[in-house]
Amino acid sequence: MFSGRPLLAAFLVTAFGSAVSAQTLPPAPGAQVTTLSAQPGTWSEPSVAVNPLNPQQVVTVFQYSAQAAYSEDAGRTWTLAQGVTPPDYKMSGDVSVVFDNKGHAILGCIAFDKLGTFNYWAHNATRNGIFLRRSLDGGRTWEPQLRTVVAQPTAPGIPFEDKPYFFADGSKSRYAGNLYVGWTRWTLIDSQMLFSRSTDDGLTWSRPIEIARDRGLPRDDNGALEGFDGAVGPDGTVYGVWAERNRIELVESHNGGRTFSRARDILTTAPIMFAIDGMDRANGFPQIAIDPRRSPKGGTMYVTWSDFRNGEVDIFLSVSRDRGKNWSAPIKVNNDPVHDGADHFFEWLAVDPVTGAVNVVFYDRREDPKNKQQIVVLARSADAGKTFANYAWTTTPFDPEGVFVGDYLGLAAWNNRVYGAWAFRNGKDDKTTVQAGVADFGPGGTGGR
Numbered sequence: 001m002f003s004g005r006p007l008l009a010a011f012l013v014t015a016f017g018s019a020v021s022a023q024t025l026p027p028a029p030g031a032q033v034t035t036l037s038a039q040p041g042t043w044s045e046p047s048v049a050v051n052p053l054n055p056q057q058v059v060t061v062f063q064y065s066a067q068a069a070y071s072e073d074a075g076r077t078w079t080l081a082q083g084v085t086p087p088d089y090k091m092s093g094d095v096s097v098v099f100d101n102k103g104h105a106i107l108g109c110i111a112f113d114k115l116g117t118f119n120y121w122a123h124n125a126t127r128n129g130i131f132l133r134r135s136l137d138g139g140r141t142w143e144p145q146l147r148t149v150v151a152q153p154t155a156p157g158i159p160f161e162d163k164p165y166f167f168a169d170g171s172k173s174r175y176a177g178n179l180y181v182g183w184t185r186w187t188l189i190d191s192q193m194l195f196s197r198s199t200d201d202g203l204t205w206s207r208p209i210e211i212a213r214d215r216g217l218p219r220d221d222n223g224a225l226e227g228f229d230g231a232v233g234p235d236g237t238v239y240g241v242w243a244e245r246n247r248i249e250l251v252e253s254h255n256g257g258r259t260f261s262r263a264r265d266i267l268t269t270a271p272i273m274f275a276i277d278g279m280d281r282a283n284g285f286p287q288i289a290i291d292p293r294r295s296p297k298g299g300t301m302y303v304t305w306s307d308f309r310n311g312e313v314d315i316f317l318s319v320s321r322d323r324g325k326n327w328s329a330p331i332k333v334n335n336d337p338v339h340d341g342a343d344h345f346f347e348w349l350a351v352d353p354v355t356g357a358v359n360v361v362f363y364d365r366r367e368d369p370k371n372k373q374q375i376v377v378l379a380r381s382a383d384a385g386k387t388f389a390n391y392a393w394t395t396t397p398f399d400p401e402g403v404f405v406g407d408y409l410g411l412a413a414w415n416n417r418v419y420g421a422w423a424f425r426n427g428k429d430d431k432t433t434v435q436a437g438v439a440d441f442g443p444g445g446t447g448g449r
Contacts, residue, residue, distance in 0.1 A: 033394060034425075036433070036435065043064070053103040068135075102201065110131075125160040150194075165181065179198070180197050180232075187218060213264075288389070289349050302317055327395065333347070344365070376392075378391045
């Protein structure tokens with residue numbers, strides 16, 4: 001399906017201000033946008049990672065089915081990788097990507113033959129599981145071995161494994177190099193939050209453990225346990241968050257993911273799954289990120305999510321300066337007025353580990369008085385989340401009605417250079433592409449290098 005040729009022809013330097021007649025947001029500095037998918041299709045739900053051992057290497061993954069593109073020049077050009085899609089399943093998706101402390105890229109995904117009943121995924125579930133591939137050369141090539149975290153054979157009453165998020169311990173702690181994954185398991189009677197770890201660079205994985213204090217409803221809607229995201233502090237402490245009804249839960253592990261503290265409520269939200277104009281399903285699943293600087297145990301922690309407490313859907317951030325014990329009142333990330341009726345959703349969070357800047361990407365409808373068309377906005381805070389500047393990362397708005405643009409966007413940052421990825425509707429047809437964006441906040445547009 002994909003040629004694997006460098007995507008030079010698809011490379012675009014965004015011409016800000018030409019597509020939106022009433023543009024009020026400044027352009028993202030040094031913005032570049034590249035279309036990654038070789039042809040329009042059903043592409044969505046990307047993830048992005050930067051190699052901390054060689055920040056010129058960046059990998060973006062996306063679905064359906066699982067695909068990867070890599071850059072060896074800090075996002076200036078991209079090439080589609082080959083040999084990524086699991087060959088023995090009809091579908092694969094819910095991808096995430098991370099670089100470990102050896103500079104290896106780890107692509108995780110689910111794979112299955114057919115979904116179960118709509119939103120009740122364990123009902124009539126077929127064989128499914130969570131799998132990964134490794135790239136030992138920065139995303140250029142991927143090992144042929146498909147590693148297994150957990151797999152379910154086709155049988156009556158099997159669960160469905162969903163929304164895995166992979167992350168790595170890049171600290172200098174005794175657990176450095178560990179790989180982790182958290183996800184939702186749907187059963188016929190409930191939803192569970194599970195966790196597994198690898199101590200051998202992803203070759204084998206521990207038996208899954210439950211990390212939530214109770215179980216949620218069995219349907220993919222408010223009341224379920226879902227939206228896991230994880231982060232590791234500089235001392236090797238593992239943190240995980242997810243949504244449970246109208247609250248965000250936090251757990252932590254001080255022994256490399258073997259066991260976890262009892263989950264506790266840290267934030268109260270309005271419902272974080274909602275319909276918006278043109279989309280029957282949007283969401284505001286939480287993300288967590290840590291500024292690793294200044295403290296051997298971990299600096300400032302951040303959590304983002306979106307909900308409609310203000311009527312329209314807004315993006316929020318909360319800050320903890322005592323390693324998760326206490327959290328600030330919600331801070332609104334999108335800087336348009338409250339009650340302007342504009343929706344903002346599918347946020348993703350990344351803290352720059354070099355500079356500590358807080359970055360959030362999301363779809364934004366503030367430019368459309370009808371609240372139907374959206375662009376991609378990058379919000380950035382250089383003062384530890386106290387205030388946010390908002391930038392237009394794209395300027396061509398699109399209406400998502402009738403297409404699936406996923407459940408989330410992707411974001412990563414390194415030394416003032418920010419990398420995002422998102423689904424974009426291809427004109428007025430029923431297909432989407434995935435685009436990768438770069439923004440550069442370094443002196444002279446060099447990303448601080």
